[in-house]
Amino acid sequence: MRIHRTLALGAVLLALVVSACTPGGGSTSPSASESEAAKPAVTVGSAGFYEAALVAEIYAQALEAHGYTVTRKLELGERDVTQAAIESGEINLKPEYLGGMASFLGADVAADPEVTFANMQAKLAEKGLVALDYSPGTDADGFVVRQETADQFNLATMSDLAAVADQLVWGLAPGCPDNPVCGPGLQSTYGIDISQLEVESLPPCSTQMAEALNNSAIDVAQVCTTQPDIARFNLVLMADDGGLQPAQNVAPVVSTALLDAAPDDFETTLNAVSALLTTDVLTALGVQVAVNQESYADVAAQFLADNGM
């Protein structure tokens, strides 16, 4: 879930990870030409962690390439802050996660992104906001194992994992027993009773969690599905075959006023970008900014160039 990543990287881990956060790469392009003056000004904001900021930067650069003037207000804070900003008009575009946004607005969430998206869209409309197409990739809570464990027990899905759950040591989030999509959800969806398991309590989506797994201190780790450590340590993500986790695909949320004022290329550009963001792509881009400490601007520019945008 989003707050996990935000907290794990933002607060708890700050000093643990290689850190010294890369500043948001934010030079605005002053070069909107006269002929493009009809294009409305865009102010893009994002939540305060690297993935949201990077996706926001990619949207920003893609729009700039089509002649839009974009102001950046990246890494504003948590969802309550970014949502207040977009409702007040301080920003008019931000990347969002379907499940996180929907539950924030009081809408029902589901494992099916289409359902979650529709629920979220209805609530956004009440606030003069609209979401454009969502990405194929999702940054949800997930469970990973080491490659050797996956091979040993032939694990590919959460149901596979449930069958051998009591033979493994689990790294679970503090508060997992009280989180509907963690303890109770594992019980009702997969029949995994965490009170009967060997458990170590570690911040989810954190580097400690991944390192503990990689060093065999634990066998199963609760992570975020685009966490760079998954690629770094070659971990195996268990498919959520029971549909426990709400969809957390990425979609740009924009003010209806901006969408109405903008020509068609606004929507087509953002949709084209979102379509590129698979879970693997998000993970790989995360490695570049969070592990390799490259700037958002550089990673975004390279990504768009690689995809001919």
Add this chain to the structure above:
Amino acid sequence: MEFLGEVAAWFADPASWEGRNSIPLRLWEHVSLSVTALAMGMLIALPIGLAIGHSGRGARAAVAITNIGRAIPSLGWLGMVLPITLVLFERGGLGFLPALIALVALAIPPIVTNTYAGLREVDRELIDAARGMGMRESRILAAVEVPIALPVILAGIRSSAVQVVATATLAAVVAGGTLGDFILQGIFVRDLPRVFGAALMVAALALATEGLFALLQRLTTSPGLRAGEVGRAS
């Protein structure tokens, strides 16, 4: 007021007092970790402080080295130590051990500096007199310097103890449990009364530690050193 009611409800909930996430268990993890860290910190820091304080030699180097413990934040120690303990001990490298190392590093500097400073403050004439009476160096240290410096030494230990108790919460980020685990739980499931209740307990524990050492300091201060009584005696 409603919020305080929720905090009280968390304390009153029987579920908070049983099982593997109970208040007594977390409190025990917190206290046992703190006590062990302080004891090991004293075991390392006191001999260093006494040696450099008595001889006056190597003080600058010793203080500089132990101050590294101060310069590196405890979260930094955890980050450096965890990968090593994990490689060496796998599951044993989680929790208590890395947290202990970080807290010992935190506990050492105040004890070394205070012990050193306390000994250096002892009147040179007293030491010369003791030497003139034929006391051996070890006897001078034990019978003259330490008793006089004791309040300052204890102040260093007290300062360490309070810092250790407050910082032991960080053990939660490396699976060390402690009251800090409740704080993380509360943050992750947005249960602020739990965060507040746990923080309250940590604060109470730190204050109790402070009080305990204040008392200890009073009891162990040589009567001759109490300013008021010295005044009256003369």
